[in-house]
Amino acid sequence: MSSTSIFLQIIFNGAMLGIQYSLIAVGFSLFFGVLDVINFAHGDIFMLGAFVSLTLINVTGLLNTSGATYVFLLILVIILSMIIVGGLGVFFERIVVKPVSKGPTLMSLVATLGLGIAIREAVRLFYPRGSETKRFPELLVKLFPGKEAIEFKGIILRYDNLLILAVGIIVVILLALYINKTKMGLTIRAVAQDAEAASMMGVNKNLIIDVTFFIGSALAALAGFMNGLYYNSIIFDMGAMAGIVGFSAAVIGGLGNIYGAIVGGFLFAMVESLSAALIPRGSEFMTVIAFAVVILFLVFRPSGILGERAYERV
Amino acid sequence: MAEMLRMEHVTTVYGINKMLIDVSIKVDKGKCVSLLGSNGAGKSTLIKAILGLVKVVEGKIYFEGKDIIHYSTHRVISLGISIAPEGKRIFPKLTVLENLRMGAYLVKEKKEIERRLEELVFPYFPRLKERLNQIAGTLSGGEQSMLNIGRALMGNPKLMIFDEPSFGLAPILIQETAEIIKKINREKGITVLLVEQNANMALEITHYGYFLQKGQIIAEGTPEELKKEEIIRKAYF
Numbered sequence: 001m002s003s004t005s006i007f008l009q010i011i012f013n014g015a016m017l018g019i020q021y022s023l024i025a026v027g028f029s030l031f032f033g034v035l036d037v038i039n040f041a042h043g044d045i046f047m048l049g050a051f052v053s054l055t056l057i058n059v060t061g062l063l064n065t066s067g068a069t070y071v072f073l074l075i076l077v078i079i080l081s082m083i084i085v086g087g088l089g090v091f092f093e094r095i096v097v098k099p100v101s102k103g104p105t106l107m108s109l110v111a112t113l114g115l116g117i118a119i120r121e122a123v124r125l126f127y128p129r130g131s132e133t134k135r136f137p138e139l140l141v142k143l144f145p146g147k148e149a150i151e152f153k154g155i156i157l158r159y160d161n162l163l164i165l166a167v168g169i170i171v172v173i174l175l176a177l178y179i180n181k182t183k184m185g186l187t188i189r190a191v192a193q194d195a196e197a198a199s200m201m202g203v204n205k206n207l208i209i210d211v212t213f214f215i216g217s218a219l220a221a222l223a224g225f226m227n228g229l230y231y232n233s234i235i236f237d238m239g240a241m242a243g244i245v246g247f248s249a250a251v252i253g254g255l256g257n258i259y260g261a262i263v264g265g266f267l268f269a270m271v272e273s274l275s276a277a278l279i280p281r282g283s284e285f286m287t288v289i290a291f292a293v294v295i296l297f298l299v300f301r302p303s304g305i306l307g308e309r310a311y312e313r314v
Numbered sequence: 315m316a317e318m319l320r321m322e323h324v325t326t327v328y329g330i331n332k333m334l335i336d337v338s339i340k341v342d343k344g345k346c347v348s349l350l351g352s353n354g355a356g357k358s359t360l361i362k363a364i365l366g367l368v369k370v371v372e373g374k375i376y377f378e379g380k381d382i383i384h385y386s387t388h389r390v391i392s393l394g395i396s397i398a399p400e401g402k403r404i405f406p407k408l409t410v411l412e413n414l415r416m417g418a419y420l421v422k423e424k425k426e427i428e429r430r431l432e433e434l435v436f437p438y439f440p441r442l443k444e445r446l447n448q449i450a451g452t453l454s455g456g457e458q459s460m461l462n463i464g465r466a467l468m469g470n471p472k473l474m475i476f477d478e479p480s481f482g483l484a485p486i487l488i489q490e491t492a493e494i495i496k497k498i499n500r501e502k503g504i505t506v507l508l509v510e511q512n513a514n515m516a517l518e519i520t521h522y523g524y525f526l527q528k529g530q531i532i533a534e535g536t537p538e539e540l541k542k543e544e545i546i547r548k549a550y551f
């Protein structure tokens with residue numbers, strides 16, 4: 001492998017993971033914006049995304065179809081899992097997250113951690129053989145029979161990974177447009193800055209909180225689906241680490257800042273990817289190194305890359 | 315005369331401390347009514363009571379005959395109220411234009427939003443027009459006050475509430491603000507509830523006024539009547 005292709009591979013791997021981390025981190029930032037709460041159950045929402053999409057793949061019989069039907073069903077699976085998990089996110093917001101967000105920080109911390117554990121354990125107990133690692137099928141190979149992957153400048157690109165990248169980039173762009181260009185996006189930003197003033201303009205704050213949790217949870221679900229596709233396996237406790245990584249990415253970017261969360265997600269993933277490639281036995285340490293970078297950020301730039309002052313958000 | 319807003323024997327509390335005590339006011343349709351009083355008298359608390367932002371323990375509040383005491387803020391607003399709240403409650407990280415658009419949150423039609431910008435905001439506040447894409451938090455204090463008023467003008471209200479609109483403005487702009495409020499009331503027929511420290515300015519443009527002290531209404535009447543009141547003369551003139 002030439003050094004450019006090594007470099008490309010690092011970037012590519014980083015981007016794969018970066019997309020997933022970003023999609024999780026965005027939720028942390030959105031929720032913090034409108035509710036001033038850090039929702040530690042968010043990683044388990046990501047896990048639900050993986051399990052719901054796997055279930056939908058089985059239920060729809062996706063793998064037994066081909067051609068246009070296959071493409072249609074695949075899109076349906078992705079969108080449906082986002083909608084279902086988005087709805088669950090709103091449900092959990094209403095019964096746990098919003099009620100505790102008014103109380104002391106410590107209480108919301110414990111409550112959302114508890115909620116996360118409850119979701120995790122529910123999957124372990126009630127999903128068929130839920131404590132085992134589940135195989136998550138490769139999906140795009142079916143459309144290109146006989147060829148597992150494509151080669152580009154000496155690096156191997158799986159079709160599924162290209163799907164992750166393409167969908168991820170499209171979704172991130174759509175999200176940015178939504179937040180920046182639509183009335184709902186404007187309203188979300190206004191509520192994040194001054195919820196009471198927004199209500200004085202006639203904004204129903206509770207509705208905006210619901211919308212925010214729907215979007216954040218749906219994006220985490222998409223990340224869960226991507227994660228399944230990336231590793232070809234999912235497990236009930238996959239959300240624990242993902243939640244911490246997503247939260248860290250949001251912090252690096254400046255909690256509450258959506259673009260910061262996206263940048264933070266990519267940065268975290270690139271550090272991991274670089275350490276795995278450049279440091280001897282780096283893949284064992286890559287997460288440790290990434291968290292060391294997070295800690296450095298907390299020490300030297302506590303408001304994050306794009307954060308200005310601590311109290312300003314979105 | 316048809317009434318727009320009526321408070322009857324309203325008492326509010328902050329924690330265990332009573333703030334407003336047995337306050338009754340009435341704002342008739344088409345009128346410009348002022349609420350006077352010194353710092354800490356409870357003027358903003360009265361506005362908060364209307365908006366459902368403070369705990370009302372006794373009394374009733376009616377808007378166009380509807381009991382609104384248990385309404386949440388956005389529901390009160392959607393009945394047809396728009397407010398320029400006290401302090402710098404503009405959205406600091408939104409642009410000037412985005413702030414103005416938030417003021418028109420309940421206005422559904424795009425054309426109407428454009429029309430209100432052109433007819434109600436830009437003529438009065440050309441400075442805002444020059445700075446539409448500036449981040450609102452970077453406006454000067456006076457410009458932020460203008461934006462606060464301009465944003466309220468963007469709604470489509472039956473009743474407009476201004477909580478110390480002249481605060482932080484240069485004398486000439488105070489005069490201009492008074493003109494704008496008068497115009498809104500006299501020409502557009504919008505009912506106005508005006509909270510002011512600046513009694514001279516307020517009494518000049520209002521039909522009726524209330525004087526609040528330590529949470530109680532201690533005087534009310536037409537501007538002429540109020541100017542004669544000993545207690546107000548002492549406080550202001």
Ligand SMILES: Nc1ncnc2c1ncn2[C@@H]1O[C@H](COP(=O)(O)OP(=O)(O)OP(=O)(O)O)[C@@H](O)[C@H]1O
Binds near residue numbers: 351354357358511
């Ligand atoms: N959230 C609160 N908790 C406790 N006390 C409060 C709260 N808000 C206001 N107060 C107190 O209630 C009193 C009345 O406040 P309010 O804001 O209504 O005064 P105001 O008449 O609007 O004064 P100003 O002209 O200075 O704005 C003040 O003494 C204030 O300290």
Ligand SMILES: [Mg+2]
Binds near residue numbers: 477
């Ligand atoms: Mg006040």
